[in-house]
Amino acid sequence: MERRWSVNSGSVPHEAAAQSSARGPMSNDEVYAAGLLNRALDPATQPPEIRSYLQAEIELLNGTIVHGMAVIDVGCGTGRHLAMFRDRLRLGVGVDYEHTYVVEARRRAGARRLHFITGDATAVPIGASFDLATCMTNTWGTMSDKAGVLNEMRRLAPRPRTRLLSVYGEASVLPRREWYHRLGHPVVEESSESLMTEGGFRSEHFSEARLRSLVGDCLIHPLAGIAYLVKF
Ligand SMILES: C[S@@+](CC[C@H](N)C(=O)[O-])C[C@H]1O[C@@H](n2cnc3c(N)ncnc32)[C@H](O)[C@@H]1O
Numbered sequence: 001m002e003r004r005w006s007v008n009s010g011s012v013p014h015e016a017a018a019q020s021s022a023r024g025p026m027s028n029d030e031v032y033a034a035g036l037l038n039r040a041l042d043p044a045t046q047p048p049e050i051r052s053y054l055q056a057e058i059e060l061l062n063g064t065i066v067h068g069m070a071v072i073d074v075g076c077g078t079g080r081h082l083a084m085f086r087d088r089l090r091l092g093v094g095v096d097y098e099h100t101y102v103v104e105a106r107r108r109a110g111a112r113r114l115h116f117i118t119g120d121a122t123a124v125p126i127g128a129s130f131d132l133a134t135c136m137t138n139t140w141g142t143m144s145d146k147a148g149v150l151n152e153m154r155r156l157a158p159r160p161r162t163r164l165l166s167v168y169g170e171a172s173v174l175p176r177r178e179w180y181h182r183l184g185h186p187v188v189e190e191s192s193e194s195l196m197t198e199g200g201f202r203s204e205h206f207s208e209a210r211l212r213s214l215v216g217d218c219l220i221h222p223l224a225g226i227a228y229l230v231k232f
Pocket residue numbers: 032037074075076077078079080081095096097098101119120121122135136137138139142143144
């Protein structure tokens with residue numbers, strides 16, 4: 001059972017939060033459309049625990065992606081993970097529903113081997129199979145149809161291929177509260193499963209037991225003290 005309580009918020013400098021108070025809270029897709037990801041990826045906004053987590057993800061991908069792989073990243077944002085390992089990839093495809101991120105990903109990637117598609121992670125318009133499907137940086141924890149995303153990842157990288165989720169654990173709450181505050185999205189509601197910010201951004205975190213109940217058969221490894229890597 002989810003515990004939930006509200007928290008008084010301070011002043012909100014960011015325009016997204018100002019918009020939300022005028023029109024009611026925004027949804028996650030509207031918050032992303034207002035550019036949250038670009039500010040969040042600026043290391044200056046990141047508490048040290050978050051920076052360590054982002055670095056641990058990169059090291060994990062570095063040890064997983066081998067030469068010649070075909071990789072699909074759902075909720076790819078501006079495509080940073082695929083871009084980092086592009087020289088090893090036979091094919092890299094990123095999918096994100098925020099078109100401005102996809103445009104930026106294409107601009108950064110150049111022409112060869114990487115492709116970025118604007119689309120929903122629950123209905124990816126691709127029939128091909130990949131060696132690896134990823135959903136990084138708690139992207140899955142911001143998605144509403146979690147089972148739909150897992151089903152698409154299973155379809156796109158069927159066993160014995162690899163599917164990876166990287167998600168926040170409960171120990172992430174304090175550094176995330178600080179990070180979101182720095183991003184102009186102070187947390188106004190906290191529960192045992194999620195944080196909700198004044199700007200309307202909702203981000204979940206997970207216990208191992210909840211991950212097993214949502215994902216089913218999987219391997220779960222702690223990541224950087226505040227997160228989990230899930231192989232399913
Ligand atoms: C936390 S950001 C991470 C982006 C990227 N993976 C990274 O680590 O830089 C989550 C991303 O997922 C995208 N997203 C959220 N829900 C989505 C969905 N249902 N389908 C496609 N993209 C989605 C957002 O637009 C955003 O770019």
